[in-house]
Amino acid sequence: MTQTCGFVAIVGRPNVGKSTLMNRILGQKVSITSRRPQTTRHQVMGIKTEGEAQFIYVDTPGMHIMAKDRNKAINRFMNQAATQALRDVDCVVFIIDRTRWSDEDQVVLDKLAQVKAPVILAVNKVDWLEDKASLLPWLAKVGAKRDFAAILPISAKHGTNVPELEAEVAKHLPESIHFYPEDQVTDKSQRFLAAELVREKIMRQLGDELPYQMTVEIEEFRDTGKVIHISALILVERPGQKKILIGDKGERIKQIGREARLEMERAFDAKIMLNLWVKVKRGWSDDSRALKSLGYDLD
Structure with missing residues (x-):
């Protein structure tokens, strides 16, 4: 065929x-x-x-x-x-x-x-x-x-x-050899997916409270064979957004971390050690150079 x-x-x-x-x-x-x-x-x-x-x-x-x-x-x-x-x-x-x-x-x-x-x-x-x-x-x-x-x-x-x-x-697929192995499901790395899963949990919990000036950068992704160690930096634009994200006595950030870790363990079929940090970086969402360094790159 x-x-x-x-x-x-x-x-x-x-x-x-x-x-x-x-x-x-x-x-x-x-x-x-x-x-x-x-x-x-x-x-x-x-x-x-x-x-x-x-x-x-x-x-x-x-x-x-x-x-x-x-x-x-x-x-x-x-x-x-x-x-x-x-x-x-x-x-x-x-x-x-x-x-x-x-x-x-x-x-x-x-x-x-x-x-x-x-x-x-x-x-x-x-x-x-x-x-x-x-x-x-x-x-x-x-x-x-x-x-x-x-x-x-x-x-x-x-x-x-x-x-x-x-x-x-x-009906509209042209005749062609397959470009990817049959067991490959995406072109994105586990590192990319880890950042996205953290961002998803934030969007789901704080969509109404936290505007879109938030992104996630993975600073460490280390697989020891038994455990994957992940450190994720959450960037916001204002100190008030950082306060909302961390929550009372750190409860909000702990819950986000818990939910993201469980989803990562399902996605990567491995035990995950996840650390989350929050940092204020003013104006990142309207700075083309900052966006490029954060992976928002059309290339």
Whole structure:
């Protein structure tokens, strides 16, 4: 049989379920998730090999409108990372949220006007719809916005119609040798995933209290064979944010560390010793050089 292999960009506005969909397809967590928009900041590759077909999914940051309060270097980086992922892909999965269409959905659609690859529209979170009868007219309405290769109502969280979505994507994979070994699931390192898991726990616990001027840098990642020793530095922009993150008598940071350590032990199948530190670094999120040194690099 002929092998097929291709790149598939998963795009959409913030918080529509792009990372949840990729994790569902892969059957394991590769992209972090939270209920907060803009949880994903980097392009994250997820690789799935099934028989002769290899799917290389690229999860992207949510494309968003650059409002005054979001016109920072990190926001520009996220929009550029999402746009860059559309280059040279074989297929695009464009995710929208149920029967809502926002200005940011339109931003994504406008970007897709320049893309020659087939675009599949995935209407996510349909399990949340109270009025199921409203779905068909809505699918017809959004279907008129572009000549989509297919339109599918899905639930990334529960897996509804996800196999059907994968079958549609498979139709657009070109004949090619596989680019990755069949047991490889992502291009990201354990070091990268460790930083992301710490950031996920912070976003989930403090999404409403702590703005987006927070990032995580791994200062030590040492595998002794029996234990992986990880030291993570959490950077914030103001002393008040540091205080919130540490919590009363250090309880908040301890809980974040506990949850991150348990998830790392599951992900890495090893015992983890995790140390977390918090440091104030003013203006890092609007400093291109600082961002590059922290791994926010499109190269």
